[in-house]
Amino acid sequence: MTPPKPASSQTSLFQVYLRLRPPITKEEAANAQRCERYLNVEPVDTQDESQSHSDHPTHITLQPPNDSRKRAVEKFAFTRVFEEDSRQLELFESTGMASLIDGVLNEGRDGLVATLGVTGSGKSHTILGSKNQRGITQMSLDVLFRSLSGTIQSADSFEDPSLLPSLSASDSSEAQIFSARNFIHSIYGDPSERSRASRAQTPMSRSQTPMTESFPTPVIPRRHLNQRLAALPVTPDVSHLSTKVDSSEHVVVVSMYEVYNDRIFDLLSPSLVPGPGGTMSRQGANNQRERRRPLLFKSTEGSPDRKIVAGLRKVVCSTYEEAMMVLETGLNERRIAGTGSNNASSRSHGFFCLEVKKKVRGRRYGEVAWAGNTLTVVDLAGSERARNAKTAGATLAEAGKINESLMYLGQCLQMQSAFQEGNKTVVPYRQCKLTELLFSNSFPSSHTASHNRHPQKAIMIVTADPLGDFNATSQILRYSALAREVTVPRIPSVTSTILSGSSVSSQSRPQTATGRTTPYSASTEDLEEAAREIVRITDDCEVLILKLAEEEIARQEAEFKLKATEEKCLSIEQEVREECWAEMDERMQEERKRWQTAWDQQTGRNEEHLDKKLELASRSIEIYEDPEPTRDERVDELERENDYLYSKIAALERQLNAQSPTHKPKAAPAIRESNGDFSLLSNESSDLENILQKASTFKLAEEYQSTPKAKTATTAASAKKPRRVTARKKDLGPEDDL
Numbered sequence: 147m148t149p150p151k152p153a154s155s156q157t158s159l160f161q162v163y164l165r166l167r168p169p170i171t172k173e174e175a176a177n178a179q180r181c182e183r184y185l186n187v188e189p190v191d192t193q194d195e196s197q198s199h200s201d202h203p204t205h206i207t208l209q210p211p212n213d214s215r216k217r218a219v220e221k222f223a224f225t226r227v228f229e230e231d232s233r234q235l236e237l238f239e240s241t242g243m244a245s246l247i248d249g250v251l252n253e254g255r256d257g258l259v260a261t262l263g264v265t266g267s268g269k270s271h272t273i274l275g276s277k278n279q280r281g282i283t284q285m286s287l288d289v290l291f292r293s294l295s296g297t298i299q300s301a302d303s304f305e306d307p308s309l310l311p312s313l314s315a316s317d318s319s320e321a322q323i324f325s326a327r328n329f330i331h332s333i334y335g336d337p338s339e340r341s342r343a344s345r346a347q348t349p350m351s352r353s354q355t356p357m358t359e360s361f362p363t364p365v366i367p368r369r370h371l372n373q374r375l376a377a378l379p380v381t382p383d384v385s386h387l388s389t390k391v392d393s394s395e396h397v398v399v400v401s402m403y404e405v406y407n408d409r410i411f412d413l414l415s416p417s418l419v420p421g422p423g424g425t426m427s428r429q430g431a432n433n434q435r436e437r438r439r440p441l442l443f444k445s446t447e448g449s450p451d452r453k454i455v456a457g458l459r460k461v462v463c464s465t466y467e468e469a470m471m472v473l474e475t476g477l478n479e480r481r482i483a484g485t486g487s488n489n490a491s492s493r494s495h496g497f498f499c500l501e502v503k504k505k506v507r508g509r510r511y512g513e514v515a516w517a518g519n520t521l522t523v524v525d526l527a528g529s530e531r532a533r534n535a536k537t538a539g540a541t542l543a544e545a546g547k548i549n550e551s552l553m554y555l556g557q558c559l560q561m562q563s564a565f566q567e568g569n570k571t572v573v574p575y576r577q578c579k580l581t582e583l584l585f586s587n588s589f590p591s592s593h594t595a596s597h598n599r600h601p602q603k604a605i606m607i608v609t610a611d612p613l614g615d616f617n618a619t620s621q622i623l624r625y626s627a628l629a630r631e632v633t634v635p636r637i638p639s640v641t642s643t644i645l646s647g648s649s650v651s652s653q654s655r656p657q658t659a660t661g662r663t664t665p666y667s668a669s670t671e672d673l674e675e676a677a678r679e680i681v682r683i684t685d686d687c688e689v690l691i692l693k694l695a696e697e698e699i700a701r702q703e704a705e706f707k708l709k710a711t712e713e714k715c716l717s718i719e720q721e722v723r724e725e726c727w728a729e730m731d732e733r734m735q736e737e738r739k740r741w742q743t744a745w746d747q748q749t750g751r752n753e754e755h756l757d758k759k760l761e762l763a764s765r766s767i768e769i770y771e772d773p774e775p776t777r778d779e780r781v782d783e784l785e786r787e788n789d790y791l792y793s794k795i796a797a798l799e800r801q802l803n804a805q806s807p808t809h810k811p812k813a814a815p816a817i818r819e820s821n822g823d824f825s826l827l828s829n830e831s832s833d834l835e836n837i838l839q840k841a842s843t844f845k846l847a848e849e850y851q852s853t854p855k856a857k858t859a860t861t862a863a864s865a866k867k868p869r870r871v872t873a874r875k876k877d878l879g880p881e882d883d884l
């Protein structure tokens with residue numbers, strides 16, 4: 147069998163490495179001794195051109211287990227295969243991580259490293275390490291910060307308060323940029339709390355920068371983080387891998403996000419909300435994610451030539467430890483979000499981005515700008531769970547999305563071999579968010595604004611457990627390998643054995659002394675003819691078996707795609723339902739607003755109408771006023787009244803005298819008019835006195851009303867027709883009483 151040729155390292159969009167996981171437990175180790183391996187590493191074939199450049203294995207064969215119906219053996223090619231005994235440092239060095247980092251620091255080229263594999267195959271171990279060993283992320287951070295040690299700037303430094311504003315101004319992704327200290331304070335609280343909680347000396351305790359921004363209440367106890375950080379491994383040592391950079395000022399900006407259900411969520415924006423009694427609510431994954439706002443992957447004003455994740459929180463880190471704190475925060479957020487669905491982190495694809503920015507001169511004189519490249523580390527979701535997911539509700543959507551995104555990723559990876567051969571193949575990376583994020587930087591841009599941008603360098607590390615699930619592993623290997631070949635092993639058949647045996651025997655069979663052959667010679671010819679026929683039929687059978695195996699694989703792939711498509715249909719239906727509901731809700735709100743506005747307008751119009759009517763009615767009512775009497779007229783009138791009263795008094799007196807002949811009538815008292823007052827007419831007659839007082843009061847009132855001052859103060863009531871003052875009979879009391 148001619149081994150499949152892997153894509154050359156210069157032209158592949160991704161260098162694809164395979165790492166095999168060793169048995170972890172004693173049980174697994176014992177099992178490995180007992181069981182037959184289905185995955186075997188091919189020894190290096192120095193005769194083969196495609197392998198001659200390497201001292202390391204690049205091919206594996208996948209032998210289906212005995213109980214499998216499939217007999218075809220598949221052979222896969224990778225850039226390099228790392229066997230079970232490979233160490234973290236070996237992997238870091240041999241996958242070219244140092245050159246990837248150098249590309250970011252010195253070549254103006256983005257770098258991307260991702261791990262892909264079945265759950266439990268060692269993705270997290272490779273990318274994030276374990277208790278004793280650092281992973282690719284930590285080693286990359288270490289190399290990066292060591293390389294920048296002489297030129298890196300801190301946003302917490304007093305020396306340059308303009309650093310954060312200038313970084314924000316240069317950022318094209320509409321991000322919120324924080325200094326490490328402020329960000330960590332926002333999540334874990336005041337450093338003074340930390341010193342009470344933990345005595346471990348961390349780099350953060352050395353930082354003395356004052357807080358300049360206000361943040362919500364701290365949500366996670368800092369001591370937990372410090373304990374975790376203190377326990378983090380420091381090996382393997384990568385100090386020998388640091389690279390030289392130019393003397394410009396540099397900053398490192400860290401951001402983290404995840405792709406969940408084909409939507410992007412920021413992992414540095416805390417989704418926890420304070421609950422009753424100061425507790426923090428940590429509800430289900432979906433609730434958490436729903437609470438977080440999905441971000442857009444789009445072209446922005448500052449980045450017209452390529453899409454970027456817009457609106458992330460970004461943290462300026464000046465030390466390895468600060469970056470590790472931010473990493474732990476993001477991983478914690480991802481873990482919390484994952485617990486709600488009773489699944490670990492691999493329900494989403496995690497992205498950890500390190501932007502290295504260099505101070506450059508802006509277009510305008512004196513303007514400070516920052517430009518640079520990004521190293522992205524990606525932890526992809528495990529595929530097995532997606533395949534085995536029990537489909538219901540949100541889990542169905544999750545599984546469907548993971549399946550679907552991994553299927554699209556597989557298609558893109560398969561296409562890259564055709565792409566590198568110079569065919570006009572289009573890598574279908576725009577089909578989902580994951581492939582867009584992984585591939586959109588892989589191609590040279592035709593946009594004028596990006597003539598200096600190089601395509602990214604990318605590494606895919608596929609992890610596999612040679613003793614794990616055969617179907618899941620073969621699925622991953624099939625779509626991630628750089629090349630694949632299927633063969634059916636030729637089992638020596640009975641007939642060919644007979645044939646070879648007969649041909650040998652016919653050649654070496656001893657002849658008898660008489661020169662006659664054995665008595666079987668005639669039947670041997672027949673047998674040979676029959677054997678040849680059998681061999682021909684066997685060959686045909688083998689070809690058919692090969693074709694069948696190919697068909698079997700194609701069927702499996704079709705089934706996988708069908709399942710993914712069905713799940714996609716369901717999730718699209720769910721999305722459409724949600725969209726319809728949201729749209730209906732929005733329309734209802736709009737209608738409500740419209741009706742409210744119409745109602746308010748109508749009410750306003752009615753009130754206006756009523757006001758106008760009232761105004762018209764008030765205009766049509768005229769109040770008649772008697773003409774104001776002149777002073778003389780009033781005096782005349784009062785005099786007439788006086789005269790009348792005098793005559794009345796006189797009549798009364800006469801009447802009185804006439805009724806009591808025994809009494810002498812009293813002389814009428816003189817009536818003084820000098821000051822206008824009336825004196826009493828008689829001591830016995832208090833009624834008369836009253837009458838005279840009333841008359842006096844009337845006169846005074848009349849005089850007062852006639853003054854100009856009183857006129858101006860006259861109200862509507864006084865505008866009424868003045869009462870004609872006339873002495874009525876009842877004012878004087880009943881005549882009988884008198």
Ligand SMILES: Nc1ncnc2c1ncn2[C@@H]1O[C@H](COP(=O)(O)OP(=O)(O)OP(=O)(O)O)[C@@H](O)[C@H]1O
Pocket residue numbers: 166167168170263264265266267268269270271272276490491492527528609
């Ligand atoms: N190369 C290795 N050497 C030693 N231990 C390993 C190696 N690879 C994986 N392991 C161990 O195997 C276990 C499972 O690995 P790991 O958690 O990395 O799998 P995973 O693919 O990330 O799974 P998941 O998708 O569930 O996150 C861990 O205990 C890890 O330490």
